[in-house]
Amino acid sequence: MPEGSPMTVRTRFAPSPTGYLHVGGARTALFSYLHARKHGGQFVLRIEDTDLERSTAESVNAILEGMTWLGLDYDEGPFYQTERFDRYNAIIDELLEKGLAYRCDCPKERLDELRDRQMAQRLKPRYDGHCRHREVDPGAPHVIRFRNPTDGVVVVNDLIRGRVPFGNAELDDLIIRRSDGSPTYNLTVVVDDADMGITHVIRGDDHLNNTPRQINILRALGHEPPSYAHVPMILGDDGARLSKRHGAVSVIAYREAGYLPEALLNYLVRLGWSHGDQEIFSLQEMIELFDITEVNRAASSFNTDKLAWLNQHYIQHGDPRRIAQLLRPHMGRIGIDPSEGPDLTAVVEAQAARAKTLVELAEISAFCYRDFDDYDEAAAKKHLRPVAREGLDRLRAAFELMAYEDWTPEGLHHAVERVAEELGVNLGKVAQPLRVAIVGRAASPCIDLTLHLVGKDATLRRIAKALAYIDQRAA
RNA sequence: GCUCCCUUCGUCUAGCGGUUAGGACGCCGGCCUCUCACGUCGGUAACAGGGGUUCGAACCCCCUAGGGAGCGCCA
Secondary structure, three states: OOOOOOOOOEEEEOOOOOOOOEHHHHHHHHHHHHHHHHOOOEEEEEEOOOOOOOOOHHHHHHHHHHHHHHOOOOOEEEEEHHHHHHHHHHHHHHHHHOOOEEEEOOOHHHHHHHHHHHHHOOOOOOOOOOOOOOOOOOOOOOEEEEOOOOOOEEEEEEOOOEEEEEEHHHOOOOEEEOOOOOEOHHHHHHHHHHHOOOOEEEEEHHHHHHHHHHHHHHHHOOOOOOEEEEEOOEEOOOOOEOOOOOOOOEHHHHHHOOOOHHHHHHHHHHOOOOEOOEOOOOHHHHHHHOOHHHOOOOOEEOOHHHHHHHHHHHHHHOOHHHHHHHHHHHHHHOOOOHHHOOOHHHHHHHHHHHOOOHHHHHHHHHHHOOOOOOOOHHHHHHHOOHHHHHHHHHHHHHHHHOOHHHOOHHHHHHHHHHHHHHHOOOHHHHHHHHHHHHHOOOOOOOHHHHHHHHOHHHHHHHHHHHHHHHHHHHO
């Protein structure tokens, strides 16, 4: 096992592979990552796959893919708990030998009945210690339970919540080995965190109630507990619990929807944490400024609008060549091969301020690569009218005379301007009909850039189509 | 039901006994302008409720209400 000196900060992200990496898990991973990086420590990835029934290889892959996409690189792992069963079993046997754990053969029916009785008495359902002092046949089916202290108080000193005391009387003897011989979560997590030298356990606050049990097991094993930080959960847009039913929760789904990893990371770090009024954080700034003890205690709701705003910020301010690379697959998805048209980087530079996602960016840029099918109804009705005919006709004549090498934004700007002057109208009077003719809708980058990107041939072709449309409409 | 956690604009948050309760997203409006967008300027909007403590509470204490988690041979 990898070891770290006692002073080295070591954090871990320990998802169970029973689903995709969702935004809540991603934020927990981010916080763990940042805490380790900030302190020059290590970040470990551990797959908690002891639930043989529900763990899948697809989930493992989805989690790894999500981590990679977000750029949350880990120093060690992924470790798989299923590969460490011998270790867990040795520990359990040791606990058994020392009398810190015991065999229990209580049948399910007895447990169910016990539980019902306790609920009826308004008590917290818990194991009554029936087998605590019984001799159970090791050869017959049984589970192993941890012998939890019956009195006293366990204190969780949480970096986020502060001091949270639990009475041992509230805890029961939990199962640490199933009847099929496999170890359970509360045992494996403790053994692994100790073996892997984890100094800071950062996880969802749904684990807060488990922590006193884990501390008890840890102490029975002769270890001192690590520091804990229980981060609040993330709620959906509507304030309800985040689940598969509430929009795209998988991190990969955000990639597919056209979000940039830096935008999602930036959004996530600000969910429950802040640094004054700062909204934009590079990963480097996050590492420098993030402090786990400053994380909010309350749950927060995921707000897609704000994520979209950040995403647009990063599309607009990121390196256009990189954005173009990321945009490529989204163009492909709508059937466009960017090599058959203007340089994609130039298109990104022209369009970046207009898109909140790469999907949008692809959609509004399609006109640069292929002719559109139909005009936007409102735009055509407003701009492709007989009064626009002469302007378009003059533009066509002017464009036809232009050499390919003069087909530049500057040259085009002058050409359009001249036509407006000849007609004695504002630039908008000729530019808007032209825009609708070229793009199919009323919105695009400035007209000269638009024409430049579309190119001379397509421009002439589309103007001809617009003239025909106007004539047909007048007839 | 029991145990634990949480509660500032619609949302994310600042605040750490004395503030006109600040910023951001969204929304609304102005400006810029060939369109849309960007940008920019301005506006809307919050301390869950009730008791204390204090000269003075968003900040400290208690209660209530509301929300959440756990109570598994799931993690």
